[in-house]
Amino acid sequence: MKYALLSAALSALLMAGCAAVLPTARQHFDLEAHRGGRGLAPENTLAAFSNAVDLGVTTLELDIGLTADGVVVISHDTSLNPDHTRDASGAWLAPNTGAAIRSLTLVQLQTYDVGRLNPTSNYGKQFALQQPRDGERIPTLAALFAQVQARGADAATVRFNIETKIDPTKPEETAAPEPMVRALLAEIDKAKMADRVTIQSFDWRTLALVGKLAPQLPRAYLTTPRTLKDSRWTAGIDAAGFASVPQMVRAASANAPGPVIWSPAFADLTPTVIKEAQKLGLKVLPWTVNQRADMQRLMDWGADGIITDYPDILRDLMRERGLSLPPPGKNTKS
Template identity: 50%
Template sequence: MPPFARFTILRTGVACLALLLAGASAAAFDLQGHRGARGLSPENTLPAFEKALRTGVATLELDIGMTSDGVLVVSHDPKLNPDITRGPDGTFLAGPGKALTAMTLEELRSFDVGRTRPDSRTAKSFPEQTPVDGTRIPTLEDVFALAERLGAKDVRFNIETKSSPAPDAGTPEPRAFATALAKAIDKAGLGERATVQSFDWRTLMALKEVSPDIPRVCLTSEGNFDTLQRGKDGGSPWLGGLDVDDFDSVPALVTEAGCTTWSPNFRNLTQPLVEEAQEMELAVVPWTVNETDDMARLIDWGVDGLITDYPDRARTVMAAKGLPLPAPVAP
């Protein structure tokens, strides 16, 4: 073989290896756009998901509920949220609206979720959010179709089942919910690009039975919203029959639940917990991290990803830390 040919092959091989390593590194840090990009566009809407994709994320994080006619729709709240919902007459709801489970998709489509009520806590929390009037609550299928249409062939979907063990929650029955979601993921051919997360681990355990190959993400929260409920007689109803007091740590609890990823409230996380979870082969992806100082600290701790309302801020921090950035979808 002539020397120039050997050099060409070597150079090509090195280039290919570099690309492979770069791709592996990029995949190693999971930048997730929370509810699309809630800090920039109306939450859980097609404009928010497009904004996240145009900004550049590895994963779209989204919430789902179910209508009375069995359609999976993308919404954080089990009832229409008056801070972000206007009726057909264009005025914001006076109070919490009907439960999603009490409305058909056609009924739900009559509401506008394209801007926040100006005097609401939501509006004050997200002053950079750009309204998009006329925006409707999308179906899960709509979100899958958007990513396909925009050519986002590698983006992943982290889908949260908005379920609650409270008897008056008005959320879908866990097994029916998990079954419907598994069917939707399979129909879209996204089994290798989807994870399912929940605070209500009953849905995760049902999903394990219905479709064990779909990776599951255990969400946890301690504080005002406490899903672990340490010391509670009989354990927390959020944990699907497990009791945190039976385990040495939360990562051990998550491992027993069969999740591959632990997503805690970032305020509940410590570096030793990150290290312990990763020693148990759990990925650690905290929520919802919006301030750059917090992002930088968590990256330094070695977390596997971040869920954030501001993927643009996270990209700036990632770049400063030398992490490869997910490619934005081209206009």
């Protein structure tokens, strides 16, 4: 009996020691499907977003622009991209011939098919595993919101990370920041999605406007070394006046109380700078991370989430680490 009690005590101590070194499940690690998960399905299409919800992601990452008739549509490119766009006859667009999204009405825009990659293009070769879905059109943001709402409880927790595609060095290519932001906010309000949306941008003028017009919305400050060196991207803020990028983001975001995210290119991160950003109250959400080893490193360093073209790989890694997984769609195994 004495030995049995001693054995039980030793087992309890051993279990406690193991628990101390096992990773604790983090309830809020943000698994974001970049452009809906373009490694798996045609980017920024309803098919891609549906696939990501089926798989089980925290957030759908996407990009928006405005058509000639002022409709908010989902597109990363400011012009039709020949790498994944065919005309009404099924022919691939010739290089450098894609019309600007801003120059087309919604009806004109939706005559183009964006359901597969051009296999002869260098871009297409990067995503050889992407499953084509012929007939997919550039969708409206309203259509995505409606698709997610139609799934009810199946997608009730899915969030949206929406990037305004504006280049301040090429103002003629898109709508100006204010009409784009106002149109975006109107669609969010119409769909009653404000509690599920983050607005992100490399053009910090956008985020300043969001802070003014919808101050409670989370804002994500996208950065690269190139944009940080040009104050046209940073709403006139000079990087030379700050000791670090997190300090610069914190200063830029001081105009509104909503949650603030710093979203840098993942190669720009170090453990030290992640910790600094988090001490300043910023969440750190790097992009676009597609290699398992890079995901592992960033998770070890304490990133708050990851934006990836391959949400399936990140989901598997989260499962292996004992992290809390976002629920998958009804017909998909976890």
